[in-house]
Amino acid sequence: MTAVLRPAAAVGAALCLTAVVSALPAHAAGPWDSYGFDANGRSVAGSSDTGNATALAPGSTYRSSLPVDGTVYYRLDLDASSTVYVSVTAVPGSGTTVSATDGIKVSVQDADSHFCSIDTASVGTDRRPRPLTALGARDTSRAGSRCKDAGAYYVLVERVHRAGSSSDTWGLELATASEPALKNDGATSAPEDWNSAPPTPVTGEATSRRGSSGFARATPLGQGVWRDDILPGQTLYYAVPVDWGQQLYATAELGSSDADNGLVARALVVSLYNPVRGLVDDASVVYDGSQRAAELQPLPPVEYTNRYDVSDRVSRMRFAGSYYLAVHLSEQMADRFGEGPYDLTLRVRVTGTSTVGPGYAGEPDPRGVFGVTARDRDTAAAQGPTSTDDDTAMRLLAAGGIGTGTALLMGLGVWTVLGRRRAGAQ
Template identity: 55%
Template sequence: MVRWCTARRRVRSGRCRPPVPVRLAAVTVVLATVSVLPGGAALAADPPGGYAFARDAQWIEGASGAANAPSLEPGRTYRGPLPRTGTLHYRVELDGASDTYVSATAVPGEGDELTAVDGVRLSVEDADGGTCSSDSASFGAARSPRPVTAWGVRAVSAGGTRCQDAGTYYVTVERSRPQDSPPDPWDLELTVVSEPPPARTGATRAPEAWDSASPGPLTGEPAHRRGGGGFAEATTVGQGAWSDDIRPGQTLFYKVPVDWGRQLYAAAELGGTDSGSGYTTGALRLALHNPVRGEVVDAAKGYTGRGVTAALAPAPPVAYANRYATGERVTGMRFAGDYYLVVHLAAQVADTFGEGPFPLVLRLRLGGTAQTGPEYAGKSVPDGLFELSALERQAAPAGGAAGEDDAAMTVLAVGGIGGGSVLLAGLGVWTAVARRRAT
């Protein structure tokens, strides 16, 4: 073993202690590879290319029945296992005024053999077992392992007859088709958020008319922006064209601040390749998720080795009254905040066209005019979830050419890197101070 001993660095035990910079490097490695969870539990960081779970996720294991269901709290993110069989139960205490949203993101193993109809199912139920809402998400025709997200809501309304009272509610999560599902447990990420009621009663019907025509695609040279590995690590982008590379089996996450009254249009372009020939079903998938992670709309395209584009069908402008409509493409656009664009390239692409990486371009346009949202009678949990910051509004102009908000989005992207960079910067200062002291 290499020893760094000098007379000054020998500790009382007689063992050698490495110099300060070396010790700091070791600390950096440990902090970069371990996520500490509330309650003292720690999990190793997710492998490169895998789903990036929230760093502050609390470990939780669902119960087989309601009697011993663990509690979920609004504003927190949880992580746990999703077994092949059985229904997991969780408990949540709700008031009689706020709307509450729960999401479950299931992450299968990279090598899992999946069916098109397998996936995750989530339900929100009252204390009597009545269903408040339910949703499911499947892997689709591509059958490629990727994160799939289902969401549920307990909504309070003036004419509601079920799930309106304060009290105990239950969240159930299970695989959609366990009999055909892989045997190993999947990873599961759960979120719970709360939306306060409006201070004044507004429209109780969804807008009947909105512009459903797709505008012309944005042109121009795309700016490079590396996609994140999960919802919690999503990279902030705005109107413009953004480039990246993607490998078969990989899923990239981007978040777009969308204000009240704004309308988001998005398309993903996968570049061509000279390697291989054939056809991969549903190879390129693009999906839009709202601020509570509920999927709003998606598009998928097959791949023959030539360039292909997956464009989302237009969704309506963001409006509070959209929640009173039918159809996820309208009801999902019910609040302002950070929307998520999730891009997946099917693992089966590698079988025919190689491991890549393949060039990817994401083109976004924000239509409509920013409006004043509802005046809430309280704060969301977490706070500020359904509103945009001043910087986000500045980075989302009313119109203009592609890439015009690149400078502002660069600031947002750098700011969104998170505490890891702040930690490394602090360690760098620590090292410099230690060196000066040694001198």
């Protein structure tokens, strides 16, 4: 018997497809479509004053926005023992005009306006829009901190804007995390001795692995050589599990070009962020058409006591978990060397034996953020290309602006092909 595809079934399938496309997050396309916001992030409005500031819960992700003028406030209701982190990723609109010093300033204050932390992030000499991430914190683990009392604290996000830059609103992603105190008091100074000699780079055949466009779904990477394509103006995110006692080394290589059209300063930038999205270190290269490598300087093994060091690149290697590699290719590459895509090679090495953690008195929030599981390692080491939320066909449909009618036609076509295959099989 020949299988017959009934029109009602085909239309139903197409409507289902359209419903799926319509249900995609609103940020799948728009002025900030270059960044992959967390699909589970709750939308909140930043307040112009502390009295109306929205409370942020530890272990949560939020979606907000930042106007060109003024400061937006958010509230944290904290106990007296936990250390709490709030990362803020600002996303300028595609094609917006920015200067080298445009950026954001993120600070945390107590109810009496004492600063608990201040961090900034700026566009840099590339002078092209890209995601910028800065970290705020209320740290109770440091002696002498004035920010240890229970109560209300405020996260302040300020736009650093220069004359001549666009005055459009930027998108924001805020991610919070809570770190419990230790069961027992330990050392209060950073380790003095650690192996700072760069290791031999990882070699061998590269495995294809597609990067993601945001922190939330960063592509897992383990030790090895990884191959990807990157476009001018694009930022790709990868997550490397690093356990207590382990050291991370990473290099990003930009392939050669057959064009010869001058130089691009900071053509490729590789930035390393810790599990709460605090910037650890970055490296960049000047590109002239020949292959170039941006190599992160050796970093200390992950230790709780690294937080007592005065250098951010040491103190932010303070806990185990997923360390994020963000790789950005300058938009200027398109002007000088073509639209691409360009060959990107990542060489990742994780050395050292995993050790026991510091002994927290409770659970962090989100749970497991400061640890590495066997599943994390297996996922990061998996061979072959992976597909993220940013690579799915449905997201491409939405981001490409394909309308309902086209989706219906595509659904009908897909259902027709399936009907023919079933008929042939029977």
